[in-house]
Amino acid sequence: MTPPVKPELLAPCGSLEAFFAAMESGADAVYAGLKEFSARAKAKNFSLTDMERMLAYAHQRGRKVYVTLNTLVKEAELPQLVDTLAALEAMGIDAVILQDLAVWRLAKEHFPGIELHASTQMTVHNAAGVRMLEKMGFTRGVLARELSLAEIAAIRAQTTLELEHFIHGALCFCFSGQCYFSSFLGGKSGNRGRCAQPCRRRYRYRQNDGYYFSPNDLSAIDLLPQLREAGVISFKIEGRMKSAEYVANVVGAYRLALDAPATKRAEAVKEAKQLLKSSFGRPPTKGFLPGGIPTDIAVPSIKGATGQLLGEVAAVRGGDVSFKTRDRLHVGDRLRIQPKSDQAGTAFTVKSLLLGRNPVKKVNADSYVTVPSPFSGIFKVGDGVFKVSSEQAFTMSEVACRRKLEAVRREPAPVDLELSVSAERMHIVGSCGAIRVEGDYPLESYPAGDSSLTPEILRGVFAKAADEPFALRDLTTGELPAVVIPPKRLKEIRRDFYQALRREAEERRGRVRREHRQAALADLLPAAPRRAAEERRISVAIRDSRDAQLLNDSAVDRLILPLTPGNVQESGRLGKRGDDRGEQIVWDIPFIIFDHQWDGYRATVRELVNRGFLSFRLNNLAHFELFAGLEGLLLSTSYRLYALNSQALLAWKELGAGEAALYIEDDRDNLGDILQRPVGMPLGMVVYASVPLITSRIPIKGVRGDTPVVSDRGDTYRVHKSGDLTVLTSETDFSLLGRLPELQGLGCGRFTLELGHLGPFSPKGKQVMEALKKGQALPGTTLFNYESGME
Structure with a gap:
């Protein structure tokens, strides 16, 4: 048997200091974002000129650079995206990591010199999803972080695409690419690189405060041989928002473990773990990799902040804070004082230390120390004290890094x-x-x-x-x-x-x-004169086939029904072959289907098609594989298959969709821009829903949906179990029912109401249906980003 190829160690860099730290510490490749289209918009990121020089520097040392264009792109940004792709192809970038299929379509059609990697934001979690990537011309897929080693190995056995997986760093509670929490609170979309991290905040359930949605940090240092055997060829470290010191420590630790011969691996891993202790992350977890449901991945009692917890402020005098430190502390270390509230912490570098009244250069663990700070009046007794970097930080300054980069010449x-x-x-x-x-x-x-x-x-x-x-x-x-x-x-x-x-x-x-560039720009769809939609077509998503009598309501054209065993068993009452109800029922494919479930769903789909059902709603890229070899069907995409621009819509059409939903996070201006483009298929919108802010494979022990989870500013949420998944929703529903005439004026006439959480015949469900018929706004609901805008 041929031994697996030695895996690539892939490091993050959000700054020049981090780039050189990664290079010097032994990374085989780095991934970095530009000023635009980066899922870490708050990182320093890089200009195209920077990127070209970084590429030359890396290539001269046999390393690679991947550019992250892994955010969703608005319609007005498509010309800038074209310019960016043209520049990246011309400089010979090693690959582009993408989320939005606009990037895929434009690169595939017009920039053949760019290698394409599918971001973990695309929620690829099974072999069918990887096979779709293969068909689409990707060379690598970054798998979802919710997979076990056995599940990764099963994907490897059925596919040939290069597989990349995270081995270290921060985890999202939600499946990556499917979180609407930050956007729902204030328009700062995680899918646009602007996540405000509400998952890291403290919440109250009944009488218990906790960090219910804040995962610990992934650390797979013990599992590298198993990941390699499972077929992962690129080991990815998370952390484009992290310091150069973090990058140097973590890359160095994993380099040490990867390079050690088998006979000395245990010793190398032990040494590597000591290095990782200096990376100032959250407590480590192996996540889902070992298999089963991890009990250490999200512990409500552990604060969501990064850094090494040293203690709590015991006394404050002016800008001086006093506390008993749990670890050594040096002049030159960097601290963050974290308030108990959800407010951001305040960081500063330690310039002096006092033991009693005596100035010292360092103190040992268990010392009661006073630390002068440059701030006054903002710290309180009880605030947490975290060490976020040490005096042994990466020594190259940004100015020195800039000089070094400017001296780089193009690769011969x-x-x-x-x-x-x-x-x-x-x-x-x-x-x-x-x-x-x-x-x-x-x-x-x-x-x-x-x-x-x-x-x-x-x-x-x-x-x-x-x-x-x-x-x-x-x-x-x-x-x-x-x-x-x-x-x-x-x-x-x-x-x-x-x-x-x-x-x-x-x-x-x-x-x-x-x-x-000119060919790509010419391929962008021009804005057509705006035309109002002539008529409305209403779809209602329900939970149970027993509510199918809603089709007797003249206001309802179609029902969207979850593809569950119970609903399939009762499908006989929904219409027989030749009955038009076979087209009026749209079967909603579950968002997450793991490989062990795949064959069952594929058989069910074919059974339904044989019974005369023709319409299905897809929620993941993998779902197209369920319909391979079947013809004459209407496949529609849900808002989970991102469509923030016309190029993405054209991509979904080319993959087999006959109808598409516009993106639920979107705002009026961008929706209007899209609806002016002739994409050649019907477009619809969700206009009423309980938005799934988080969809996760992580269970929350002891939290049930009978009592809301409350934030410190009084927002209320419900945690639901849906099969093996945890779903967090707001108690405030999303509604555009009062804006339907305006939406029709923009050119959209297909509207979907998601009433599965209410039931269409409940008092609240009847109220929603009445508001639909009267064209009235519903009190106590939110417009999401429709008016306020999405960043």
Whole structure:
């Protein structure tokens, strides 16, 4: 059996300091974001010029750079996305990590030089999802973090795509890419890189305060051989918001463990764990990797803040804080004082320490210490004290990193030369990739004595490309005359030829970039004159087939029914073959289907199709695989399949969708922009729902849906169990029922009401249906981001 390939160690970098820390600590590759389209918008991120120099620096050391374009893109941002893709292709970036299918479609159609990696934000969690990525031309998929080693191995056995998985760093409570919590609270969308992390806050359930939605940090340092055996080829460290010190410590620790021979692995892992203790993360968990439901992944009693907890403030005097420290503390360490409320903490670097009244450079654990700070009047007794970095921080300053980056020169391209030489002329044919340049140069030569012209002399001359970005790979000559050519003339010819080759390379690169960019821009759909939707078509999502009598209501055109065993068993009452109700029922595919469930769902889908049911709503990329080989169906996408722009909608259409839902987080301006684009299929919107703020595989022990979970500002939420999943919803429903005429004016006439949580015949359900018919707004609901906007 061939041993698995040694995995790539992939490091985060959100700053130049972190980039050089990753390089110096042994990362095989880094992933980094640009100023735009990055899922870590709060990181420093990089300009295109920075990225090109980082790429050259990495390539000169045999490393790789991947760019994260892993956010959702608004319609008005598509031209800028095209410009970005054109620039990345021209610089030869190693890969782009993406979430929005607009990036996939534009790259696939117009920028073939870009390798595509599917972000974990795409919620790929089974073999069918990976097979879809293969069909779509991706070369790598970043798997969901909710998978066990056995589940990863099962995916590997059924697919050939490169698999990447996180091995260290912060975890999301929600399946990545499916969290609406931050956006719901204030329009700061996690899918746009602006997550405000409400999951890290403290909540109250009954009389108990806790951090119910704040996971501990992943640490798979003990499981690297098992991950490798499962088929993971890239080990990814989370942390683009983290410091260079964090990157250096964590990369160094994993490098140590990965490089250790099997006989010394236990010793190396022990040493690596000591390094990881200096990374100032949350308590470690192996997450879902070992299998089963982890009990240590989310512990409500553990604060959601990062850093090493040193203690609680015991006394405050001006800007001085006093506390008993649980660990050593040095001048130069960085502290964060974290209030008990949900407010952000305040960080500062320790400039001096006092033991009693005596200034010291360091104190040991269990010391009662006073730390002067530059702040006054903001700290309180009981606030938490966290150490977030040590005095041994990565030493390169941002200025030094910038100087080092600016000194980087473009990676030399290999050149092959064919030389034909006579006593009077030299003819050169140079090949560099797809570029071919010829040059003809007059010579002044004289008959050779003992030092006649040789191939070795010519190779020695042309191997020195001076400041030009080339490296001689191969040089061939015909028969050489017995002459001597003055060295000065040979150097002039070399200079002129390499300059001509550079100009041709730059011209070609610029020409290809312009052509690809112009073709992509031409492919963007122009805005058509706005046309109001002529009529409404109403779909209502229910939970139970017993509510199917709602189809007797003249206001309802279709029902959306969850694909559950009970509903399938009762499907006979919904209509027989040939009955139009076979089209009026839309079966809603469960958002998460793990591999052990897949065959059962595939068989059920075919059974329903055989009974004459034609319509299905898809909630994950993998769902397209359920319908492989079936024809004549109407597949519609839900808002979980992101559609924030017309290019994404065209992508869903190309994959097989005949109808699509616009994105539930979206705002009026962007919705209006999209609805002006002729995407060639019907578009709909959810206009009433209980928004699933979090959908998770993590159970919350002791929390049930009978009592709300309350934030410290009084917002109330419910935790529900749905099969093996935990779902958090707000007690405030989302409603655009009072805006239907406006939405029709924008061009949307297909509306969906999600009433599964209410029941259409409950008092509240009847109230919603009445508001629909009368076109009235419902009190006590929220417009989500519709008016206030989504960042």
